[in-house]
Amino acid sequence: MESFTIAEANINDFNSVKNLMLKALQTDPTAFSSDHSDYANNSDSWWQNYLYGYLNQFYSKLFLAKQDNKVIGMVGILLDSKNRRKHVASVVWFYIDPEYRKFGLGRELLKNLIEFAKTNKAIKKLTLLVNAPQHKAIAIYKEFGFSISGTLQKELLINNEFIDEYIMELFL
Numbered sequence: 001m002e003s004f005t006i007a008e009a010n011i012n013d014f015n016s017v018k019n020l021m022l023k024a025l026q027t028d029p030t031a032f033s034s035d036h037s038d039y040a041n042n043s044d045s046w047w048q049n050y051l052y053g054y055l056n057q058f059y060s061k062l063f064l065a066k067q068d069n070k071v072i073g074m075v076g077i078l079l080d081s082k083n084r085r086k087h088v089a090s091v092v093w094f095y096i097d098p099e100y101r102k103f104g105l106g107r108e109l110l111k112n113l114i115e116f117a118k119t120n121k122a123i124k125k126l127t128l129l130v131n132a133p134q135h136k137a138i139a140i141y142k143e144f145g146f147s148i149s150g151t152l153q154k155e156l157l158i159n160n161e162f163i164d165e166y167i168m169e170l171f172l
Ligand SMILES: CC(C)(COP(=O)(O)OP(=O)(O)OC[C@H]1O[C@@H](n2cnc3c(N)ncnc32)[C@H](O)[C@@H]1OP(=O)(O)O)[C@@H](O)C(=O)NCCC(=O)NCCS
Pocket: 028, 031, 032, 093, 094, 095, 096, 097, 100, 101, 102, 103, 104, 105, 106, 107, 108, 129, 130, 131, 134, 135, 136, 137, 139, 140, 143
């Protein structure tokens, strides 16, 4: 794999992030809790609102993998501002463009995210939801120390099939 960089998304990444999210919902229809049609027809102002927190890095951040300025992967972290939940952060939107998979980028992004979380002393736990068919993602999460702490049975209906979602957690 030629050289790639990892950077925090900012407002200049608006179009690339929007396009990568739409692509993710298309290439990996079983991976997320939304499907492509939930997002495809949303207006730019909807997207601006949705991405505002990520791109301004207030209570969320998106780490992007880039090659020659092309955004080819992402992973997000959502922090919680509530006093009782400041110690919990959620991992979201873990995705690598299929052309660039199996080069270690996914691991690199997740490593970055965990290192970032560790710099915030308030965060004690990372949580995420992953759909049962996403074996690769689950294997990587486990490699980084996440474990399955619960199952939401038949939580999603995808192509007329009920899919379980796992709750995974990592204590920092
Ligand atoms: C999960 C994902 C981000 C990984 O990206 P990636 O850049 O290919 O990941 P890496 O190259 O760092 O690591 C791949 C690892 O996946 C695991 N893996 C690969 N194939 C696997 C399989 N068939 N079964 C189980 N684990 C597998 C291995 O740990 C593999 O490491 P290896 O190269 O030593 O075999 C990517 O596959 C993806 O975007 N999947 C669809 C989206 C998704 O499922 N997101 C999770 C939402 S919660």
